[in-house]
Amino acid sequence: MGRSPCCDENGLKKGPWTPEEDQILVDYIDKHGHGSWRALPKLAGLNRCGKSCRLRWTNYLRPDIKRGKFSEEEEQTILHLHSILGNKWSAIATHLSGRTDNEIKNFWNTHLKKKLIQMGYDPMTHKPRTDLFANLPNIIALANLLQHHPLEDHAVRLQVQAAQLAKIQYLQFLFQSSNNYNPTQPTPSSNTQHYNNNNNINLGDLGAFNLTNFVKENSTPSLNLSNIENQTLFSNENNSCSQLLHNNQDNTQQVPFNFQTHLNNNINEISDNINCHNFNFDQENNSTSSPLNITNILPSPHSSSHLPPLAEISISNNQGDSSSNSTNNGADQGSSSYWPELFFEEHFMHDIS
DNA sequence: AACCAAGTCAACCGCTTACTA
């Protein structure tokens, strides 16, 4: 497959278009249609490459282009379509008359993606983020709370805290997996596979596990984990943990179509879900009171493919939001990107297993 | 008023795909 010659090889103009150039292009296409884009610039008398002309026309000069702010309805449509199609901007654009793929892409990158991240959702999978980095703000906040403590204590406490948050998230992951698993209903896209593989736990199996008690009782003396719990498990905004516990009915846990309203309305439902399952972790015996041997449902420490990636997007650079994510389900990533070894070495894991 | 950082968006780059000879 050959590639088109680069447009600047012949000293053709690049950069922003002038109103005069726009007018020439519009006039020509009005009269003759665009025909061959490659031939158009010469025929129209423009010192531009055909590619540049095509982009200028399709992204800006086309008469049917709608300009201005995206409406709420358009925003919801983009979110919905993106959850299905991923970064297929042109496909999304076909459902929004008058909007170009470029415009939608820009709107996504500058508004919607940030919105999802702020709400604790992974903008690529539209799922609640399960990585530790999603809780970084909480950790930083905790660090601030500890500012009055001696520095050496500070570092140690932060490490302890990070490990505890990881524990909490792992438990939430188990809980989440138990709600997700449905062997008769495959996940709609490859993006979601690693969330559902082999975690065939059901709530009955974990039925006696009290997550909130666990959080409280495992708190270090120096940290008020009740506050963290309130912030991360039950607060309404910018919070990944509460969304982790959100019992989404369609088993996909994707950001719903009208996600904002949905999240706002369902915080009580989240709490209810936790309470109604009546978890009760038997700390003294270091085991669940369920007859199930939990070892059977825990992934092997060396079998990280059972676990969600720690950070699918949060630690990536700009390139990380590329569409390649849509074809990368994370399963082939190195194990280093999954739950850290130290987590499995924690006595907590030994306690459970 | 000047500076800086963050946000926005038009345009470009380069890869992929479809088509054709």
Next chain:
DNA sequence: TTAGTAAGCGGTTGACTTGGT
């Protein structure tokens, strides 16, 4: 079947704008 061309597409860049200090 192969290679060349054109067009489509998504990621990235950089100029410009805006808001804060």
